[in-house]
Amino acid sequence: MNLHHIQTSAYTDNALSLCLRYYGVDDAILLAGDAINCLLDVNWQTQLQGKTLYLLESDMLSRGLKTKLENSLNSSHITVIDYAGFVSLSLQFSKVITW
């Protein structure tokens, strides 16, 4: 029951692909910073299919991605959260792993 915290771009860092290797059934992934950009890519959308995803709202907004990600956000497995939500999530999961 781990929360995988990814804050780097999937194109410059292997954090996201590494975490997927260790993703357990009750786990979730928090995309923050440049990690959010991967949701624009069909290949990554496919790889993340069925995973529980959280998006840090301020980072999505600061990158101007709200409209572009609308289709992804309508999918039921993605939840947009703020920092208060991040704090709550970190306590709901038994561990937060920053990759």
Added chain:
Amino acid sequence: MAPNSGAFLSFMSQFIIQVNGSVYGSFASVSAFHFCQAALAQGHRIHKVFFYQDGVFNANQLTCPASDEPNLHQQWLTLATDHNIALVNCVSAALRRGIVSAQDTTENGLQSVNCAPQFTMGGLGELITGIEKADRLISF
């Protein structure tokens, strides 16, 4: 749906925060700062922020950003003072990046000090004992 939602939320929890990113040019430090603010606003306690790798640049008291930009170094100091948070640098990470305390200056025969006195120099042992004491370690 996250498991156990809400089960822990009514309790005050202890956090230790690890910052691996520089004061500017990296997203990590400002993100960690926002997390700290949100955790404190929810009534949680942060007993220590441990600065590791490039995170030690957050301790540089010579940091002088433009006056219309946030001064993250100063913001860490203020947050630590207001909420009684220990700011701890990894000493070896700091020394090899030229972040030196008064004691390091004397010991190494250097001419100046740039580590703010509110930051203490410690080893990874400080991180481990901090993790022992905390409910959660969050790294940025």
